[in-house]
Amino acid sequence: MLEAQARRRQQRSGLLLALPAIIWLGLFFLLPLGIVGVFSFLTREAAGIVSLPFTLEHYERTFGVFSVVLWRSVWISVVSTVICLLIGYPLAFFIATRQNNWVRQLCLFMVVLPFWTNFLVRTYAWRILLGDQGTINAILQGLGLIDAPLTLLNTPFAVILGLVYGFLPFMVLPIYASVDRFDFKYVDAAHDLGANDIKAFFRVVLPMTLPGVFAGSALVFIPCVGAFVTPDLLGGTQGLMIGNLISRQFGQSLNLPLGSALSVTMMLIVMVALLAYVRLGNRRLGG
Amino acid sequence: MSAAQTVQQSFSSEVKTRTFEVNERQLSLDRLVRRIGKVGLLFNPIFSFFFLWAPILVLVIFSFNDSRSVATFSGFTLRWYLNIFSGAVGAGDNFSTALLLDSLRNSLVIGVIATLISSVIGTMVSLALSRSDFPGKRVLDAVLYLPVVIPEITQGVSLAVFFNAIFGWWNMTTGQRVSMGLETVIIGHVAFTISFVAVVVRARLADMNPKLEEAARDLGANEWRTFWAITFPLALPGIIAGALLAFTLSLDDFLVTFFTSGAGTNTLPVFVYGLLRLTVTPEINAISTIMILASTLLIGISLALQGRNAVRG
Numbered sequence: 001m002l003e004a005q006a007r008r009r010q011q012r013s014g015l016l017l018a019l020p021a022i023i024w025l026g027l028f029f030l031l032p033l034g035i036v037g038v039f040s041f042l043t044r045e046a047a048g049i050v051s052l053p054f055t056l057e058h059y060e061r062t063f064g065v066f067s068v069v070l071w072r073s074v075w076i077s078v079v080s081t082v083i084c085l086l087i088g089y090p091l092a093f094f095i096a097t098r099q100n101n102w103v104r105q106l107c108l109f110m111v112v113l114p115f116w117t118n119f120l121v122r123t124y125a126w127r128i129l130l131g132d133q134g135t136i137n138a139i140l141q142g143l144g145l146i147d148a149p150l151t152l153l154n155t156p157f158a159v160i161l162g163l164v165y166g167f168l169p170f171m172v173l174p175i176y177a178s179v180d181r182f183d184f185k186y187v188d189a190a191h192d193l194g195a196n197d198i199k200a201f202f203r204v205v206l207p208m209t210l211p212g213v214f215a216g217s218a219l220v221f222i223p224c225v226g227a228f229v230t231p232d233l234l235g236g237t238q239g240l241m242i243g244n245l246i247s248r249q250f251g252q253s254l255n256l257p258l259g260s261a262l263s264v265t266m267m268l269i270v271m272v273a274l275l276a277y278v279r280l281g282n283r284r285l286g287g
Numbered sequence: 288m289s290a291a292q293t294v295q296q297s298f299s300s301e302v303k304t305r306t307f308e309v310n311e312r313q314l315s316l317d318r319l320v321r322r323i324g325k326v327g328l329l330f331n332p333i334f335s336f337f338f339l340w341a342p343i344l345v346l347v348i349f350s351f352n353d354s355r356s357v358a359t360f361s362g363f364t365l366r367w368y369l370n371i372f373s374g375a376v377g378a379g380d381n382f383s384t385a386l387l388l389d390s391l392r393n394s395l396v397i398g399v400i401a402t403l404i405s406s407v408i409g410t411m412v413s414l415a416l417s418r419s420d421f422p423g424k425r426v427l428d429a430v431l432y433l434p435v436v437i438p439e440i441t442q443g444v445s446l447a448v449f450f451n452a453i454f455g456w457w458n459m460t461t462g463q464r465v466s467m468g469l470e471t472v473i474i475g476h477v478a479f480t481i482s483f484v485a486v487v488v489r490a491r492l493a494d495m496n497p498k499l500e501e502a503a504r505d506l507g508a509n510e511w512r513t514f515w516a517i518t519f520p521l522a523l524p525g526i527i528a529g530a531l532l533a534f535t536l537s538l539d540d541f542l543v544t545f546f547t548s549g550a551g552t553n554t555l556p557v558f559v560y561g562l563l564r565l566t567v568t569p570e571i572n573a574i575s576t577i578m579i580l581a582s583t584l585l586i587g588i589s590l591a592l593q594g595r596n597a598v599r600g
Contacts, residue, residue: 010419010420010422011419011420011421011422013419013510014415014418014419014420014421014424015415015422017411017412017414017415017419018411018412018414018415018416018421018424020407020408020410020411020412021408021409021411021415021427021431021481022412022427023483024408024467024477024478024481025430025431025434025478025481028389028446028449028474028475028477028478029430029433029434029442029478029479030430031449032442032445032446032448032449033437033441033445035445035448035449035452036441036444036445036448039448087331087334087338089334090327090328090331090332091331091335094328094329094331094332094422095332105400107332110336110340111335111339113583113586114339114340114343115584116578116583116586117343117533117578117579117582117583118556118559118575118578118582119539119541119555120540120559120560120563121346121559121575121578121579122342122543123564123584124346124571124575125342125343125345125346125575127322127563128342128345128346128349128357128572129341129342129345130381131357133356133357135345135349135357138359165338165339165342168335168338168339181577190339196313196316196317196320197317197320197321197324198320211436222436222438223438223439225438226437226438226439226440226441228439228440228542229541229542229560230592232564233563233564236553242437243440246440246441246444247440247546250444250447250546251450256448259444260444260448263440263441263444263445266438266440266441267437267438267441270436270437270438274436
């Protein structure tokens with residue numbers, strides 16, 4: 001009797017404590033997302049106004065006219081994630097295998113500190129470097145390697161560079177945690193069984209640190225798909241991504257349903273990536 | 288005989304007949320691989336740290352450059368810094384020092400209020416999730432993680448749509464005009480920082496020994512007293528860390544602010560974005576350098592605080 005009463009009381013206090021968060025997230029996170037979901041099927045009446053007949057028109061446009069941008073967003077994100085992995089894995093491995101605790105902390109700090117400066121400022125720094133009259137072109141011309149300035153800014157290349165720069169720490173930190181937890185006695189065992197370094201790495205170290213790789217890849221891929229600032233400041237028209245398209249629908253063209261359809265599509269891509277991450281992670285755990 | 292048995296037998300016979308001949312060529316190849324690997328592993332951090340730091344260094348260096356160029360360094364000057372403080376931030380009246388300070392003040396006001404609200408709500412929901420059971424707990428747990436993974440732009444856009452719809456309806460029914468401003472930005476910031484606070488505070492609560500709370504209750508303290516005497520002081524480092532994270536995220540946020548601020552309410556990132564889009568002036572380098580310095584200081588302080596907590600246990 002008493003126990004049941006105590007449990008009910010505990011349930012009530014739990015619900016009461018959770019209530020502000022439930023209300024806030026329900027009202028200012030879930031409800032707005034729901035509205036966007038509904039809007040994506042509505043008709044655009046005038047700038048900023050939507051009306052009833054349900055239509056698939058905006059999704060048709062998303063996957064029709066705008067499929068170029070959609071596709072570009074996905075491939076830019078994939079390439080950026082892969083580059084982050086190729087740079088980030090060895091870096092995380094290097095940091096995690098330092099014996100001196102102080103050196104390890106310093107290295108981690110060196111990775112994280114640039115990350116704490118404002119994202120806009122960090123992206124802007126690349127504009128200085130990549131411009132026609134920018135630092136990189138000045139150096140290359142000074143060395144006599146090129147005659148005319150290279151077009152670096154306002155290309156997909158600049159966007160990828162900016163994204164890798166922006167999200168590299170997201171890749172390094174989870175992989176660092178994985179490698180740090182890895183017991184290097186397994187490598188000794190692999191060597192004893194006749195494996196060389198390459199074999200030991202690909203058959204022992206990599207499989208056992210895959211959770212970090214998956215987590216890092218998801219953490220990089222998702223913000224890449226949703227990127228707005230990087231393609232906006234570095235991409236020009238050639239590097240336009242979905243984020244820019246969405247913001248345009250809510251800015252200049254005020255086409256709310258189209259913007260909503262694009263947002264829903266972006267969320268779907270993110271959800272697919274997340275699902276793949278969870279699936280892959282589970283399969284690893286399963287065997 | 289089944290296939291598995293065949294494999295097993297051939298395997299064991301292989302083991303028996305195996306001789307340990309050292310293949311000299313293979314061995315030297317392996318040594319070469321190891322050497323390349325070691326050098327490569329040293330080369331990568333050098334490259335990576337250069338990649339991470341060079342842009343920031345270039346930005347800082349050219350903020351002291353005595354010409355408008357970002358290609359050649361022609362001498363040291365503090366002109367751009369002095370310009371910021373004497374009224375001319377760039378592009379005429381669009382970017383005055385007064386507006387810059389105004390946007391900085393907005394950033395701080397939004398940051399402080401949003402952090403206070405989201406730390407309280409975030410701590411409460413963390414307690415609920417880690418200390419009690421209630422219907423719908425699992426759903427709440429999942430929803431709480433969504434703002435962390437969903438792209439910021441969708442959050443910004445959906446809030447913009449939501450506020451426009453609400454304010455439009457309000458205008459129709461009451462005739463009063465309401466528009467987005469500081470309040471809507473704060474609401475948006477709280478909505479996405481609650482989750483981050485909750486993640487940090489829950490980690491701290493999970494590390495705590497529940498026996499301490501039980502002991503307090505056994506000694507006759509009610510829930511309220513147990514919370515303030517035991518749970519809160521022990522969870523405080525986590526709450527402070529969560530609040531600092533929320534404050535940094537709020538100060539740094541551009542997208543949610545951009546879509547929920549309406550016309551006329553700038554925060555520092557929105558102001559800087561406008562500046563970056565419209566003009567290229569050396570003053571931007573100076574502002575950026577000040578921002579880098581400020582965030583470095585903030586990190587230093589928070590690390591020092593955490594260090595002190597760690598020492599105290």
